[in-house]
Amino acid sequence: MQTLPFVVVTNPHMSHVYDLYYRAFERLRRVREIKSVEDNEKYCKVISETLQEHLTVIPRLAMGVLECQGLMRPQEIDKFMNTLLRSRISRRVIAEQHLALTETFNAPWHFPNAKAPVDPNAEFVGEVFLRCNAREVVDACWLRAKTLAEEAYGPDCAMPDIIVEGHLDATFPYILTHLQYVIGEILRNSIQAVVERRPTPGDSPSPIEVLICEAPQHVIIRISDHGGGIPKEIMPELWSFSKSSRSQAHLRNLSQVPKMAATMQELRLPNLSSEPLTSIETSKQSPLDSSLSSLTSRPPNLRLGVGLPMSRVYAEYV
Structure with a gap:
């Protein structure tokens, strides 16, 4: 951030993010070497507080970028955002993994003399879900997205069906929260x-098709719809964080999303009802607001302009 033009860093949103990272650096560099369980507990408290404090980073960054779009070339802004988001995701993954593994260490079955045996069916190593099932993830995300659409469009609006085909039993180790997002x-x-493409309100919308393909080194999930595609005038801006034509609308919407985590969930918007959790989500609950799932829990008409660019960053993250 110190390499950005001075006028960009003085933007209130960018300055807020800079101060957060500077304070985090100062806080973490003063942590002494961890030599005991007690030291680690104190360290975990620092990590947890820092993660919570940094939930505002993504919406603040997005608003700052939109307000500074005339001060830097779009290519430079996008390069900065992609680089910063990738490093941010990495840091949060490492931090959350440390907290999760500490929680595992403190579990009764960890210790040799514990009465409870080690669970041979444990499905998580820290935040990594060892048996991530593509079909289950698609179904869970579909239920949540459909529920939100019904809330936004009203009970009289017909929702499309979903057709899932391919390797329905494909499982693989992955950070579940990233895939869900x-x-x-x-x-x-x-x-x-x-x-929104239906010719008349009474028409039944065409189904959304999902194809799951499993290969030795990859699992491919293709989502197809008959929504009319992407308008040509939007195509040049599709993967850009500094969208110029709709920046004011995105700024207004981003101001309604005060906190957003970089691994799977910004805090829920207060006017949304809580939908039931799926079996996957209830199998691993974290005290942190650390998942991106409620980023997809905003109303469909609350467009932020960062969904596809952020999705690509998460898809490319390894």
């Missing part, structure tokens, strides 16, 4: 496009 964001876009 990407799939949820794309399904939200598909539902919105299909519903």
